[in-house]
Amino acid sequence: xxxxxxxxxxxxxxxxxxxxxxxxxxxxxxxxxxxxxxxxxxxxxxxxxxxxxxxxxxxxxxxxxxxxxxxxxxxxxxxxxxxxxxxxxxxxxxxxxxxxxxxxxxxxxxxx
Amino acid sequence: xxxxxxxxxxxxxxxxxxxxxxxxxxxxxxxxxxxxxxxxxxxxxxxxxxxxxxxxxxxxxxxxxxxxxxxxxxxxxxxxxxxxxxxxxxxxxxxxxxxxxxxxxxxxxxx
Numbered sequence: 001x002x003x004x005x006x007x008x009x010x011x012x013x014x015x016x017x018x019x020x021x022x023x024x025x026x027x028x029x030x031x032x033x034x035x036x037x038x039x040x041x042x043x044x045x046x047x048x049x050x051x052x053x054x055x056x057x058x059x060x061x062x063x064x065x066x067x068x069x070x071x072x073x074x075x076x077x078x079x080x081x082x083x084x085x086x087x088x089x090x091x092x093x094x095x096x097x098x099x100x101x102x103x104x105x106x107x108x109x110x111x112x
Numbered sequence: 113x114x115x116x117x118x119x120x121x122x123x124x125x126x127x128x129x130x131x132x133x134x135x136x137x138x139x140x141x142x143x144x145x146x147x148x149x150x151x152x153x154x155x156x157x158x159x160x161x162x163x164x165x166x167x168x169x170x171x172x173x174x175x176x177x178x179x180x181x182x183x184x185x186x187x188x189x190x191x192x193x194x195x196x197x198x199x200x201x202x203x204x205x206x207x208x209x210x211x212x213x214x215x216x217x218x219x220x221x222x223x
Contacts, residue, residue, distance in 0.1 A: 004155070033211075041199055043156070043213040056210055090155050099144055099208035103155030 003027050004104040006091050012110045013081055021076045021107045023091030031055075032074035033101070034066060035090040043090070049074050081111045115139055116204050118214025125221050131189040133217045135202035138183065142204040147176065147187050148213075150199045159200070160187070192221045 004025045013019050025032060033056075034046040047066040048056030054066070063079040074091060091104040118135045125131045137145075146161035162169045162176040162185065169176045175188040189196055202214040 041150075041216040041218075043201060043216070045210060045212070048210065092155070094208060099205070099211075100146060100158040100161065101148075101156075101211055103157065105153065105155050 004091055004093055004102050006089075006104040006107050008107060009105065010108050010110075012112065014112055015081055015083060017081050018077070018079045019081060019109070020078070021089055021091075021109075023074045023076070023104060025072055025091075025093040025102070027093055027095070027102060028072075029093035029095050029102070030071065031094045032068065032071075033092040033094075034074065034076050035092060035103075037088040037090060037106070039087070047074075047076075078109075081109075083111050085109060086111045115212045116202060116214045118202050118217060120217060121215065122218045123220070125192045125219065127192065127194060127221055127223050129192050129221075131192045131196070131219055131221070132186060133200055133202070133219070134184065134186045135204075135214050136182075136184045137204045139204070139206075140183070141206050142212075144205045144208055145176070145178065145185050146203050146205075146211075147174075148201040148203060150201065150216075156201055189219075192219075194221045194223050197221050 007022050031050045033048045046060050049068045052068045065077045068074045088106040088108050090106045092101045147159045148156035149159045150156040160171050160174050173190045178185045199216045199218050201216050205211040
């Protein structure tokens with residue numbers, strides 16, 4: 001069973017569209033995250049949720065909106081997609097205390 | 113501003129050799145220093161981690177060396193194998209929250 005699963009694995013869309021990425025974890029963890037990995041492999045935290053409450057919100061355009069319907073799910077909605085949004089987006093989770101991080105296998109977003 | 117600086121960007125090692133990746137941090141409040149391994153098409157996975165109250169931690173062929181006064185830590189991979197070829201990330205966090213990653217090192221182990 002996959003511990004942290006993301007869908008879709010690949011997402012190709014045009015500029016200006018709105019898209020969502022879904023994430024689910026079956027580890028019983030309290031905290032979930034979204035990370036962005038750019039073309040140079042740099043991993044940058046975007047958001048962190050603890051028990052459905054937003055606790056980290058890095059300087060991310062407000063076109064990105066996370067939503068956590070429950071402790072096991074954290075979705076990422078992106079409005080008005082831009083070319084620069086092309087990247088791999090990773091969902092992760094961690095138990096109370098924050099470590100270790102368990103990552104999903106990523107969603108490769110390509111904006112054309 | 114990158115809080116964790118990692119070098120080298122890429123590394124090529126012969127099979128059986130030692131791979132060494134270095135990281136330096138700025139925030140003295142960091143108290144947890146993990147290393148993650150990422151294979152193509154996969155998410156990063158925890159390899160080994162250390163806290164600043166110890167200077168070294170070893171798990172199999174992987175060792176973290178930690179120098180608190182210099183604010184540096186490094187990953188040593190002994191007897192490197194082609195299967196170790198991956199991208200390695202150092203990271204640092206405060207009580208496990210808000211994990212900050214280094215820029216990554218692409219390791220290639222040649223047979």
